[in-house]
Amino acid sequence: MPIKIFDGHNDVVQHLREYRPDGIDFLERSTTGHLDLSRAQAGGMFGGFFALGVFAKYNAAEDLTVTETGYEVRMAAPLDPVSTYKEITLQLAALRSLEQRSLGKIRIATTVDEIEQARRDDAFAILLHMEGADAIDPELRELGELYRSGLRSLGIVWSRPNIFGRGVPFAYPRSPDTGPGLTPAGKDLVRECNRLGIMLDLAHLNERGFWDVAVLSTAPLVVTHTCVHALCPSARNLTDRQLDAIRASDGVVGMNFSVGDVRPDGQRNVDTPLSLVAQHIAYLVDRLGIDRVAIGSDFDGATIPAAIGDASGLPHLIDTLRQHGFDDAALEKIACQNWMRVLRLTLR
Numbered sequence: 001m002p003i004k005i006f007d008g009h010n011d012v013v014q015h016l017r018e019y020r021p022d023g024i025d026f027l028e029r030s031t032t033g034h035l036d037l038s039r040a041q042a043g044g045m046f047g048g049f050f051a052l053g054v055f056a057k058y059n060a061a062e063d064l065t066v067t068e069t070g071y072e073v074r075m076a077a078p079l080d081p082v083s084t085y086k087e088i089t090l091q092l093a094a095l096r097s098l099e100q101r102s103l104g105k106i107r108i109a110t111t112v113d114e115i116e117q118a119r120r121d122d123a124f125a126i127l128l129h130m131e132g133a134d135a136i137d138p139e140l141r142e143l144g145e146l147y148r149s150g151l152r153s154l155g156i157v158w159s160r161p162n163i164f165g166r167g168v169p170f171a172y173p174r175s176p177d178t179g180p181g182l183t184p185a186g187k188d189l190v191r192e193c194n195r196l197g198i199m200l201d202l203a204h205l206n207e208r209g210f211w212d213v214a215v216l217s218t219a220p221l222v223v224t225h226t227c228v229h230a231l232c233p234s235a236r237n238l239t240d241r242q243l244d245a246i247r248a249s250d251g252v253v254g255m256n257f258s259v260g261d262v263r264p265d266g267q268r269n270v271d272t273p274l275s276l277v278a279q280h281i282a283y284l285v286d287r288l289g290i291d292r293v294a295i296g297s298d299f300d301g302a303t304i305p306a307a308i309g310d311a312s313g314l315p316h317l318i319d320t321l322r323q324h325g326f327d328d329a330a331l332e333k334i335a336c337q338n339w340m341r342v343l344r345l346t347l348r
């Protein structure tokens with residue numbers, strides 16, 4: 001039996017033809033990007049967290065500074081909440097119309113039971129995630145609306161500041177301790193997500209924000225797409241202390257394939273051997289235990305190793321992990337069961 005994968009993060013919504021006229025048809029095999037239904041099925045991926053969000057377009061000439069030891073990208077500016085909310089509702093509508101057009105092949109799930117049912121029916125399960133709470137006002141009025149629309153996972157920030165907290169800049173080498181923690185509105189957001197049963201994703205959040213959530217949240221700590229700071233000191237990656245806190249909370253870390261966050265030299269080079277990805281996963285398993293490590297590919301949102309290429313290449317990673325000594329029971333946990341476990345502890 002091939003290993004079935006539920007993935008912790010992708011940005012394909014930005015590229016759907018239901019969202020932008022020049023986008024891809026998710027139901028047809030595409031030659032661009034990383035993810036569509038056909039390539040997911042070829043790779044054993046039966047579902048994942050799909051990110052809604054508004055991201056920055058960087059200009060290498062103006063925004064990127066190459067330093068002696070690495071790089072630094074200028075922090076993206078804050079977003080306007082009203083126009084951001086409008087984009088998010090367009091993205092939600094795009095996914096709903098894709099779901100309809102798929103005639104049952106794709107299902108937007110809001111519970112673990114629905115995800116597991118989709119798996120048994122050979123359907124593809126989407127869990128709605130929003131990457132950055134920039135569309136939400138300080139009274140959190142939009143949060144309930146989004147929950148009713150099916151949102152079950154929320155990143156407090158992307159790599160920019162908002163009224164709730166601050167993301168880390170894209171920088172290497174850099175500590176994730178890059179500024180102040182959550183604002184009072186950010187703390188309210190944590191409490192409200194706990195109450196509603198929305199999973200909080202601490203990817204992109206700076207370190208003080210992380211510790212604020214660790215103190216406040218009643219749910220396990222989750223970072224959907226990140227890597228190990230001790231192996232690649234990019235600001236996006238988690239320190240050993242953060243990993244220890246995630247373990248103590250019984251949370252989960254999804255391993256990001258983004259080469260710039262995997263490679264010890266921080267370079268964005270697709271010739272990145274999968275043994276390096278396996279090294280991060282082995283480190284995470286040592287530090288967190290086998291029940292707290294998962295996959296968060298960042299398909300269609302990052303530069304990933306050529307050896308994976310796209311979603312159809314996921315079995316190459318599974319093979320590499322086997323060579324590193326992971327047996328089927330461990331692989332099932334990393335590929336799927338750990339996401340189901342933490343979602344069961346978090347969703348209502």
Ligand SMILES: [Zn+2]
Pocket residue numbers: 131203204225301
């Ligand atoms: Zn991200």
